Amino acid sequence: MARARRNKSYKLAQIYDRRSRDVPFNAEVAEVEVDNPLALDAGEKIVAIRSIRGDPLGRLHAHHQIDEAQYLGGRAFQNDWERAERGPQAMDPTREHVDGARTREPVTESQRQAVLRLNQIERELGTDGAALVHDVLVLGLTMDQIGQRRAVRTQRWNDYFARRFRECLDRLALIYGFATETGTPRAGRRR
Structure with a gap:
């Protein structure tokens, strides 16, 4: 018996499309071009989605x-x-009290x-x-x-x-x- 042929063509360009299609209901996002961390050539860019809500x-x-x-x-x-x-940070009252003061961090x-x-x-x-x-x-x-x-x-x-x-x-x-x-x-x- 002969196999049925699929009508769907494969698009290799979409295999590596890792952009998220599912964003939360109240998300505010924008596409931005960033350096590709997996690139073999220096300066290669990819499109990423960044949140602009806050x-x-x-x-x-x-x-x-x-x-x-x-x-x-x-x-x-x-x-x-x-x-x-x-710079100066507040003291944490939940920590155990120890004799002596914490040294101040230098600038x-x-x-x-x-x-x-x-x-x-x-x-x-x-x-x-x-x-x-x-x-x-x-x-x-x-x-x-x-x-x-x-x-x-x-x-x-x-x-x-x-x-x-x-x-x-x-x-x-x-x-x-x-x-x-x-x-x-x-x-x-x-x-």
Whole structure:
């Protein structure tokens, strides 16, 4: 007896497609190109899915509201903040009491450099800009939430905060070296 032939053709390109098709009901994800960890050739890229639910900077980048330099500047700021934040830690009351104090961790050179960069950023952005960047990049607030914290709840204020935040991201990209300054030179600077 002859075997029945299958009508389904095999597509070899889809065999190695490891992207997840099942995402949770309330997931917010975006596709991003990353270096292939299994690649034989350097620089090979693959498409991965990243969660942008609790990441305002990632959401702005995924929706093409900020460019790559602004995104990298924001990530560099977050990295410096995390590095500088490691410091004195609270005592754990659940641990057994031992005579003697725990020695204080010394401040590392990378911590010191991060603090110096954060101080420079605060001077460059000003008090309001530094507070806005901190609210979005460290606390993860949206423009609506920032408006609520400052008791201004209109769309006009949300647009202002968004525009000001993009200006601050431009400045961060310049400070961290992901962008170069173009146009007319600032007052007090000579070419």
